[in-house]
Amino acid sequence: MMRTGWKVLALVGLGALSASCKGFNAAGLTKGDNILGKLSTANTEAKQCTKLHADPSVKEEYALGGALAIHYVQRGHGLMLDGADDALHRYLNVVGKNLAAQSARPTLEWTFGVLDDTSQFNAMSAPGGYIFVTRKLLQGLENEGELAGVLAHEIAHVTLKHAIRQYGATKVKTCELVTYGEAMLAPAWVKALSAGRNGDGTLDLDNEPGLLGYLSEKTIELMEKGNSREQEFEADRIAVELMLSAGYDPQAYQALLAKTEDGGGTFANHPKKKERQDHIRAHVQSLKQPDGDFNGLATTGLRSPPLSPAFAAVRGGSSTRGVAKDRK
Template sequence: MRSRMGVLAAAGLGLCLTSCTQVTKTLKAANLGGDVDRVVAATEKVQSCDKLKVAPAIQEEYALGSALAIHWAQQGGGLMLTGTAEQGLNTYVNTVGRNLAMQSPRPELRWTFGVLKDERHFNALSAPAGYVFVTRGLLQGVDNEAQLAGVLAHEIAHVVLKHALNQYVSVKVSTCKGAAVAGAVVSTVASKVVGASRLDGRLDLDSDTELMGKMVEGTVEAFGKGNRRDEELAADALAVELMLSAGYDPGEYSRLLGQTSGGGGLMENHPSKEDRQKQISELVQARKEATDPLARLDVASLQRPALPAAFAIVGPGKKPTGVAKDAK
């Protein structure tokens, strides 16, 4: 019986990928007994999990973002905030980052930028609600402020485009569907996610540390699979717009990408650096040729500011060995 139920449940879940409503009607019409009734109930619960596919409330976003930010800081060896020199560097990175963020469609977020102590990796990471980090190793490979601005703008774009939040929503949906198929034998966390599917689809992470931990764990695991190619290119496209709005030369960001070795990034599904550079060039060229005088780009006005004296604390520069790995 247990084996039969498992096969039926698996079949029901598989068919639900195309049409849970049709599966339910078909099984009910077949009148095959109690086993099928239980499978029908499971398929209906699976279908209800789609109610979780809603944008998280801002409180939920801040809770998730702050927890992920703590995780990235721990993974990166902590923040460079010790002493006057490190604090000066942190202030500078925040000034550049917030200037770019104010050009974005989400200037109201409490944007926070930080430098991780990690010298081994050429990385930048972001989390929902406006948290952006760069590693010390990345800063060692930057030649001017425009290049730094390009990296920060790319991470800001991931936050604005809600790429990490989309991964988080997918985690909620998959957790709910797994619980629906498992039936009564589910964890407390899974049952809470299922409960949310019957309401507005949102979770109160702040009030439940266990729930918070599991959702962050799932999102980090999803992050390990990387962004899709189209998401990376979309982040670059918005980054170009933010840089232009702030007066920076996107060509410097392209040059930084060109200096990296290997493929387009540390994630296999990142687009190649050549594809990214091509898109940047095409976007800038389109602005140069715009028929609207207000949209037309004056290349001569673009800036490539030198790095400040505070930057000396990051140490000697070295050739980048990868492209920013994002927490989208």
């Protein structure tokens, strides 16, 4: 079922992500007959901009997540959508939603998709529960445990609201620029920002797709600098706990990390893979009781099962490595 945010995005299209800032001089919003009076008013209003760093409403989160999802799909050469890929997406969503059900936000409308990108070994997430993995990453998996590891890590970024923190910083900065007259935005956009600043900090982006596009673009600029080291460690810890809750062996996640490359691009701020592996190993150990069992979890049955036959879609049907055979 298409959400309201998706309906707006479908109408606006990718052009929303390159919306221009025009048509309004925010300096005109300030009141007072003299420069000092205007500056005092602007300072007061600018302080109120910090309200926009509050957690957005779920409706606002879905709107932002949908916009970022469109960006990922465009950048990732589109989704794998051939008829033969349906089974793959169903399988991905079964594994992903099982993990998400163990998370701190099980009621989000989690959506998992495969980008037809054969050059980047990568996965990404967006607020609202949008998770994408690239075709190249899937081609490198050995078993379902490794798939669970990468999905659990991205689920953790969503539940920890890492992208939402960057979005909040974007809203505050935009509001401050508008308040001091250093940015020119459409009048309707300024009105929406003012309503959020003077209210509870949330924005109605479904009714302002242009503002949604602008804020999404600025948020993407921050996200492309990468998460911090601590955010990556934090997501790894949560990923391990989700895997254990769903019955997967965390060692499969360690094996997945061994296939990643250190540094460069969006990974420049990430910890080295050995650091992450050591951190995960220590966290798993910390979760164990003296007798070796996990607190609140059973160690019996931890597994890394073979991948579904649906994975033939990402391998062109030429390899069955780590793929279970169909049983008839």
